[in-house]
Amino acid sequence: MTDSNTSEPRKLGIIMHGVTGRMGLNQHLIRSILAIRADGGVVLSDGSRVMPDPILVGRNAAKIARLAAEHGIERHTDDLDAALANPGDTVFFDAGTTQMRLGLLEKAIAAGKHVYCEKPIADDMQAALRVARLAQASGIKHGVVQDKLFLPGLRKLQRLIDSGFFGRILSVRGEFGYWVFEGDNLPAQRPSWNYRQAQGGGIILDMLCHWRYVLDNLFGEVRAVSCMGATHIPERWDENGKPYKADADDAAYATFELEGGVIAHINSSWTVRVRRDDLVTFQVDGTEGSAVAGLTDCWTQHRANTPKPVWSPDVPQTIDFYETWSKVPDNETYANGFRVQWEQFIRHVVEDAPWRYGLMEGVKGVQLAELGLASWRERRWLDVPEIGA
Secondary structure, eight states, X not given: OOOTTTSOOEEEEEEEESTTSHHIIIIIIIIIIIXXXXXXXXXXXXXXXXXXXXXXXXXXXXXXXXXXXXXXXXXXXXXXXXXXXXXXXXXXXXXXXHHHHHHHHHHHHHTTOEEEEOSOSOSSHHHHHHHHHHHHHHTOOEEEOOGGGGSHXXXXXXXXXXXXXXXXXXXXXXXXXOBOOOSSSSOOSSOGGGGOGGGTOOHHHHHHHHHHHHHHHHTOOEEEEEEEEEOOOOXXXXXXXXXXXXXXXXXXXXXXXXXXXXXXXXXXXXXXXXOSSSSEEEEEEESSEEEEEOSSOEEEEEGGGOOOOOOOTTSOOOOOGGGGOEEOOOOSOOOOHHHHHHHHHHHHHHHOOOOOOOHHHHHHHHHHHHHHHHHHHHTSOEEOOOOOO
16 A cells, blocks of 8 residues: 555646736745645645646746746746646636736636635626626635735734633724835835726725625624725826826725624725834724734733723823733744645645635625725715625
């Protein structure tokens, strides 16, 4: 008999589209697929291994060939149709632009591929719902990236919730963002399409998709939303140094009503300068304690350790409020969140392991973004209806 722990890993052919972009390259290719390959593949429940075998697909043949060579990847092409026609590649992944994603997913599903993708899965809810239902009817495995659930800071926060640390959760306050340079005197940290409506840009469509799965999974399903957006900086400079009209929203101020009466408010902005613990922080306040989680770390303050400040504007504050919080220890090792979810999806494809993040979860994110935009436009609260399967 062959020892499953020492036998050659089986190959899983993965068509990877959109990996020339920052997120696709760094998080999905380098820190996920290539890192998994370097460690000998994904371990299955029986001890055997699966080795991801990527083929890189892009419209610029020279660029995709150069990228493949830099990372020791043998297979690459600018012919998506040929890649989809290859029966040896059974998974399609997309991290390209939002506007292209719907058509790519539909084409991959029609070719019988399992699909996994970044979010948003489409730029409007009906289109997102159509592709999710198509995937379900086709019987293929499907998933959407929900990366923030796997951040060390939020995993520590989840542990606190599971332990009952907060008592009854009252509210959640989120602060996300940083200053994205306009591109005139310093290059922008984000691509110019993010700030163009016609190209699917806008922080509401981008970030409310994230906040939907964070709120739903950690604190309670979103029941209603009130959102105001803004385009604070109307002119930016593109990758070639040319000025353009930035007409997509670059900031969003959203309040959410969650099941159980929890109130959440999250500010999302590419026009804010950071003075907080991290680029994103979530403060959770409960009857028994509070916590603040960032990307990596989490701090707590129990009811018994809560200071008793007194409002007195005439004298300097004597309490160092940062010093009154305790840091949650790193009691376990946290792998890269994108990689963790990739490993889960690969196990789901190969051995039908449990999987919670199908395309219908992506539909929920697009729904909330669409309602957020409508709330801003109509200047009112909107309920978030349940989505039928």
